[in-house]
Amino acid sequence: MNTYRFSDIQSIIASRGLLYPLDVMLVGATGTGKSSTLNALFGSEVAKVGTGVDPETQKISSSRLHEYLRFHDSAGLGDGIEADRHHAKNITSQLLSTCTCNNEDYGFIDMALVILDGGSRDLGTAFDLLERVVLESISGDRVIVAVNQADMAMKGRYWNHSTGRPEPRLVDFLENQMLSIQQRLLESTSQRIPKPVYYSAAYNYNTDALMDHIIRHMPKKRRPKI
């Protein structure tokens, strides 16, 4: 178990009166690296890499980092129109599901973590998912966008394989990409999401930064039922 910043998470939850474990839904196209990201965050293998999530039933599988944080890995999109429609419906119903505490209903999912593939030239499916599915059902301040596979951006040219880090040119490119993703979503949905972060699950590069980012944007209060 990875206990990185465990006590911060614990004290934020306590001071804000949040319900725990905090439930984070993982969303992204198949192959973006959702399972790899979970494994990197957990520091051990909790999710199978290179396989969908229980494709038979499209069930959403959950893994608990510790008492205070739980992730729900959803089936990825990008598997064909029919399958995508089905996945989108599942994601929506999960985002709209509720839980009850002291006779009050709250949104069950506290935050969504949307993973994009930094190696892909076409982020169309990802934006579709964000604009038409995720941001329709959960507010932008609860949506973390994270770009994985930073090592594959710019065709992998400015990735330093010996240090496992990007060269300055790639850093510039990625920084700009994060701003433009945030800007595009602001224009298309009028919702301001936190500036996305980039990382590489394969190289374990910036995965602590991803966790820092999640913690920095933990909700200020319980999520009201929609």
Ligand SMILES: Nc1nc2c(ncn2[C@@H]2O[C@H](COP(=O)(O)OP(=O)(O)O)[C@@H](O)[C@H]2O)c(=O)[nH]1
């Ligand atoms: N180069 C590179 N490959 C990655 C990275 N993260 C995941 N992959 C690879 O991408 C493929 C899909 O990863 P997986 O975690 O199963 O994606 P999922 O379908 O979203 O759960 C696997 O072959 C991984 O090894 C990364 O940061 N860089």
Ligand SMILES: [Mg+2]
């Ligand atoms: Mg997976």
